[in-house]
Amino acid sequence: MSEDTLLQVPLADPLADNRAIADALNGACSKVIGSGRYILGTEVEAFERAFAEYVGSAFAIGTASGTDALTLALLALGIGPGDEVILPSHTAGPTAAAVRNVGATPVLVDVEDESFNLDPRAVEQAMGPAVKAAIAVHLYGRPANLEALLSVCRSQRIALVEDCAQAAGAKYDGRSVGTFGDLGCFSFYPTKNLGAIGDAGCVVTSSKDLSERVKRLRTYGWTKPQFAELEFGRCARMDEIQAAMLSVKLPLLNEWNDRRRQIADRYSHAFADLPLNLPATDDRTQPVYHLYVARTGQRDQLESFLMDRGVQTGRHYPYPIHAQPGLAGSARIPKPLTATEQIGLEILSLPLFYGMTETQIEYVVESVHAFYKQ
Ligand SMILES: Cc1ncc(COP(=O)(O)O)c(C=O)c1O
The missing domain is CATH 3.90.1150.10 (Aspartate Aminotransferase, domain 1)
Known part of the structure; x- marks a missing residue:
């Protein structure tokens, strides 16, 4: 040839994907610019409500990226130095980076040969007194073996965090990934299935306590209205423009x-x-x-x-x-x-x-x- x-x-x-909806994206972007409210306003709230409904979770909290979603999820679980978190060694770097971000020690285990996902038997074998959580990554958009992983995590009394960065919309037994573990973490990096026009992410959970903690931790640890910092947090919130872009795309x-x-x-x-x-x-x-x-x-x-x-x-x-x-x-x-x-x-x-x-x-x-x- x-x-x-x-x-x-x-x-x-991503350009080919976005071109088809460019008018709607431009319109939503202009609306945010004209609103004068750029951080934690109505766009983020609206997207959080819509995304929680889409996955079938009680709460969704918009974050600045998928890595931030994972980091905040681990922080909200109280995981830090001296703790261990089990994760597959075959995954994207950010899964491990989140564990390092909170000062915990990654425990790197094998995946199933067919599914490329965290092997429940490897989780069981890697258990130890310092292990506080396991992260199941739904790699390539294919759900991990959630039934077996949940069973191991529940029996060992450790938390299960789902890394759904590559799996927005994927289902296991007819139910959206992200709703099985204690917290589910999504990335809206531009090439992801639901991609922002920049960086964004989200944590979903059915626990009110965990959702409130993630919300506090994404904005320095502030507790409104006093802005007293109960604990040390981050600056890791989703911004209004990205929320508006994602609200255009979520229905598609x-x-x-x-x-x-x-x-x-x-x-x-x-x-x-x-x-x-x-x-x-x-x-x-x-x-x-x-x-x-x-x-x-x-x-x-x-x-x-x-x-x-x-x-x-x-x-x-x-x-x-x-x-x-x-x-x-x-x-x-x-x-x-x-x-x-x-x-x-x-x-x-x-x-x-x-x-x-x-x-x-x-x-x-x-x-x-x-x-x-x-
Ligand atoms: C499996 C996995 N986890 C986490 C992330 C981190 O997401 P982000 O790039 O939005 O921080 C990604 C995306 O790159 C990913 O593919």
Whole structure:
């Protein structure tokens, strides 16, 4: 194929996704500018109400990012120095960063080979007197094994925090992720399934006490109306503009997730006969395909073949947390981490986003087939 016939297919394209609703976004943005209220006003309140209703949770608290949501959730649980938090070593860096942010020690354990998610047996085996919580990450938009994880956490009397950064709208047994654990944490980073026009995040919980604590902690620890700082908090609140952008997009989230599932189905169907290990499905979960991640022993070759054809791919994530001293710090690392080690060598994320055109989808399919026909 000659250079000029090459299509460029990005891994994600927030501009393509947002272009279709640009008028509504611009209108909502102007309204906030004209309101004169830019922090903790009616837009944040309205989005929090709508998001709580969307996931089916009693409370939602807007935060400045997904990392802040996780950090505030751990702080609200009273977790700090001397405590341990179990999390999968195969995850995005911010999951571990949140544990470090509160001064606790990460305990890095293995994931299930098929689901890429926290292995409940590994949680059980990693238990110790200092463990106060586990973080289940719904990686790539696929819900973790919540029934087993809840059972381990309840029996060990530790908290369960859900990292739903990649899973807005995903369901487990028909119920939204984020509503199973003590707190659920979302990221609205621009490429996420529900993406802001900048950074934003959210904590959901059914506990009034925890919700009030997260609210206080996101604004320096202030208690209105006296502004007395009962405890040391952060500056980690969602701003009005991002809330307004998210309120435009939230009503579209189900449709956008449906489209993601359609594209994922197209890939899974088209690649069924190829020697590629495709995302496993499971009747109990409704994933939202934040990422479509295939596995192959020829990952590096497929990756560079696709790159030469203009198809952008990703590795989510090439290095486990336990191999990154800056994130792991003085983590406790119970072995084995068999699945985690292997996954990092084999995973490849293919382009998938709401605004993907039929031509782009077909081109990705053709390009992957072309690799195996060589
Ligand atoms: C699994 C996971 N956890 C946490 C985060 C942190 O979210 P944010 O980038 O909004 O801080 C991300 C996003 O990058 C993520 O993918």
